[in-house]
Amino acid sequence: MTEMLLYALGIVLFALGLLVSIAWHELGHLSTAKLFGIRVPQYMVGFGPTIWSRKRGETEYGIKAIPAGGYIRMIGMFPPGEDGKIEARSTSPWRSMIEDAREASYEELLPGDETRLFYTRKPWKRVIVMFAGPFMNLVLAAVLFFGSMMTLGIEGQTTQVAGVQKCVIKQSEKRDTCKAGDPVSPAFKAGLKDGDKIVAFNGAPVSDWDTLSDRIRHTIGPATVTVERAGQRIDLHPTLVSNSVPKKDADGKVVQPVTYVDAGYLGFASKTEVAPLSFGETTERMTDLMENGVHSVIALPGKIPGLWDATFGDGERAEDSPVGVVGAARITGELMTVEAPKTTILVMFMNLLVMFNVSLFLFNMLPLLPLDGGHIAGALWESLRRHVARIFKRPDPGPFDVAKLMPAAYVVAGVFVCFTLLVLAADIVNPVKIT
Template sequence: MTVLLYVLGLVLFAFGLLVSIAWHELGHLSTAKLFGIRVPQYMVGFGPTIWSRKKGETEYGFKAIPAGGYIRMIGMFPPGRDGKIEARSTSPWRSMIEDAREASFEELQPGDEDRLFYTRKPWKRVIVMFAGPFMNLVLAVFLFFGSAMAIGFETQTTKVAGVQKCVIPQSTKREACQAGDPVSPAFAAGLKDGDKIVAFNGTPVEDWNTLSDHIRDTIGPATVTVQRGDQRIDLHPTLIKNEVYKKDADGRVVQPLQTVPAGYLGFASKNEVVPLTFGQSVTRMSDQLQAGAESVIALPGKIPALWDAAFGDGERAQDSPVGVVGAARISGELMTVDAPPQTILVWFMNLLVMFNVSLFLFNMLPLLPLDGGHIAGALWESIRRHTAKIFRRPDPGPFDVAKLMPAAYVVAGVFVCFTLLVLVADIVNPVKLT
């Protein structure tokens, strides 16, 4: 059964991956057709074609390697200064430029002269290239809001799941009480399993983080109001100082574990799946985007540790970059976790959310051959033309993005090397849920 669930996780992630890629390319396709650009091909995957069908002027299909996708638009690059599409040179860099220019015109047909990508106004080209990453962002938001508001996340609540009978410093990592351990304030005050704490020292509390902060900030007598069945009861524990795990600003336990002195009551809170409100969903989605952007910026600094994890004896950090293989393994592990089905579903949806957020952020980098590189080229062209118009200079014409192809090959080479490094690490030293 565990193996079947693991395989199910792999299959579901592969399906989600294909949908995400197809959805991305659909953004490019729909806007390109909207602006009259001819699109000969719409493909999901790379390598040999396993299925395709031509509808109208566009061939739609799937290729063997589901690691990306593309649409082919004619006239991605403008002709050279001499107006010619083909040119040859003994310089390898110049050959790269002209090969790319030639490829963008290889499917040119009579009547296509006014349907070339580079002939569209810069703002239209920006929309076409931005539409792909934007579709990933839309899908991420849809999946996140759908799962967060319809199902919710497993969250610590103010309900009591268990009362500690004695005070045990968390730094000792001991669970059983021993002779000489003081009685916990919660046990002494009569707190019981099933109680719901609704106020602390007269201040209403609705979430665990707020209650936890009140407890940690209090040493001495306190009034804890609980809902017990149909009754509201005031308990009067005397909180003491204890060593507890340090939390960050978001209420999460800091890793690696650290202890700090703080007020201590002595009970375990109950975890429940709680749907988020729209406002909470917006805040949490914003946090996801911010965390994703910070991860992209921090990526170069994580390469040495990733190399050590792949080819040395270094440990694989939980926040280490993962590729498609690593994400698929995590998806498989998710399906085998002993948790409620709705919780597993939310985790899986969140995995797809993070994948689509990553696609959005990476493609927005202003580097060729990424979408952001073409966007940067169109914006630079717009700036040049507007500047020339203001100073009454001749129109400089389209910005020749083809001249950046040597740099694009370097960027592509770096991405390929990084992808292979992540692939090796995902195979020999994968990130695990445990």
């Protein structure tokens, strides 16, 4: 019963975090739009039926039933048509899409709003308004990440011995017990004991696991390991052997999917502990997180076949498979039931919210309508056209009509909807699990 309550608590906490992230995103758009005098009739978190709303000044604030996004409604998102009219009917379905979008952006126009239209603002102001939403997600991600890493920290390996392997076992065999014929491990033969803290390797001081691990991996043959034991320093003299161990990249992380290479082997387990990171270490990890996010977005189309096979075929769900809101909620629910220190669970939960906000930032920066990046690209293109016209002393080409791109925007939206439904089905049928 307790496990079920913890699971439900995890889902509720993720839902709250999701709502806060969306509201924070839309607040970026709202605050900058109001700063530049654009009228904003609505600020809504979610889609579908309205659960609660309250009007303050000229803006209606509300929460809707489906927490899958949000929006603010700004007056005059698109300029009038070439004929100067807001509405001009056509029998062409593509033309109708353009005209309907244009009409919708003016449907709440009031007397005096002629000077408060979005499209009348200078391109740099429109860029700020559209960029402010994704930027708020990036700010929230940074605050959560730096806050959790520098105060709570993460669980990491240390140079202290937590256990000594009695024999040499190829790690690719994935077994823990020794068999007859297995050679004695160098650590056990040299007298390494639980609780020893390794402070030097071959005379060179070591203070972190990554450094120690690299030196062990690059050594085969006699070595000197200096340990602290009961307040004294003792030199041990193991003879390291070659063993099959997981391959690591240049950053010391195990390469995924796991492959094995032959490297130096001592034969002990290191103790793990939760420790805060420095500002520099946190910055480095945040940079890695952003780089991985960019690579993930680029690689997303290539993951669709595997996602389809895992949903409707007999394929396995990859660990790095795309996860939607439902999948993330399930992972958070599972996280709350894991037997681990509370600080570790809290950090992992914070990191889930960090990754969600980083994803919101990266996706919304794609230069495609109806995403924020599409409107940013339109404003930048308008600025470029006008700048070129001034240089060559040509007539001002006027505002760029983003409404003409609405047919493409509907296609992009359709692709995103199909992808979202595929991820939703995968999260239900074959979810990613952490336990």
